[in-house]
Amino acid sequence: MDGQPRVIPLAEVPPAPTGWGRPGWHVALWRLTEWAVVSNALQPSSALRVAVLRRFGARIGTGVVIRPRVRVRFPWNLEIGDDCWIGEGVWISNRERVVLEHDVVLSQETFVTTGSHDARRDMRVVARPVVVRAGAWVTTRCIVLGGVEVGTSAVVTPGTTVRSDVPAGMVVGQPEPQVLRARFPD
Template sequence: MALKKPGSTEGRENFITPVINLASAPGERAAWDRSRFTVYLWAAAELIFVTNAWQVSSKVRVAVLRLFGADIGPGVVFRPRTRVKFPWKLHIGADSWIGEGVWFHNQDHIYIGHDVVVSQESFLTTGSHAHRVDMRLLTRPIHVHSGAWITSRCIVLGGANIGRSALLQPMTVVAGDVKANAIVRGPQAEFVAFRFRVKEGNE
């Protein structure tokens, strides 16, 4: 009995794998929620005051983000080389630390609690595409609860809900829920251990 070769089209000769015409895909401006002028002005301000490694003052960075609508609590540290797609969709609680090179690609809202650490080069993105239909933009918010630590080079996708004081080990990918106090790792955010010892019945 002859085996089919990988990728064989036997039995489906009339099937042609479709290709979505990206030229006619719906644009992403529906996610802007601001005028073109504001978006372009923010792009310039981000380059000068936020992403710029030469701009060393966290207070200046936070002030500019607030000026463009970011909801940032007191005591937040925002390191250089960070990127924020839309500051008016960013919410960060008091005393949180945002590490160097963090990228908030927030076409939808990102909510971060107080005393949260987002470490170097981590990427939080709320956007995806209707990949089976017309590649239109799809967005879902991200929630990171108080006390959580997203360590270096993690990826957090739209719809993620990271529980109170959870810890993501380096290069973890999160697409769903992470329970409070859990340590997770890897591309499937597998549970490793509890971060803190707690009494039964406490969160």
């Protein structure tokens, strides 16, 4: 080898399981409805967004506020407890289950994702659930990755990427970016 890292041939990546849990026509209908009602910045009604998400299988409690431009990949994999606030531009990409217990806040432009790729082996899709416990606040422009639990009443400071569990009652933030490790160990 000439000292260059190897390249994973993307043409050979195993196909991702659909993870849809619904027929293709249902997913397509959801995409159209999401665009027209849920993520539409011109549609002002939180109650209408909640109703549409419930109609497509989301389990949503009472007193939930969902602001404009929210995106939800698979509403049938979403559970939101009572009195939660979902800020403008939040994106929930939930191949696996996302659970927000009661009194949770996801602030503007936060991205919650249950899926990723196996970047060291073959780039296959991997997915793990996310749980945000009661009273937690994930502030603006955070990224919450699959397999994470944000503890009860924890706070995640702006711009933080959450890669591991956040202890209950703690405030967590992220320092300046740094090189972590080689992608392909020798």
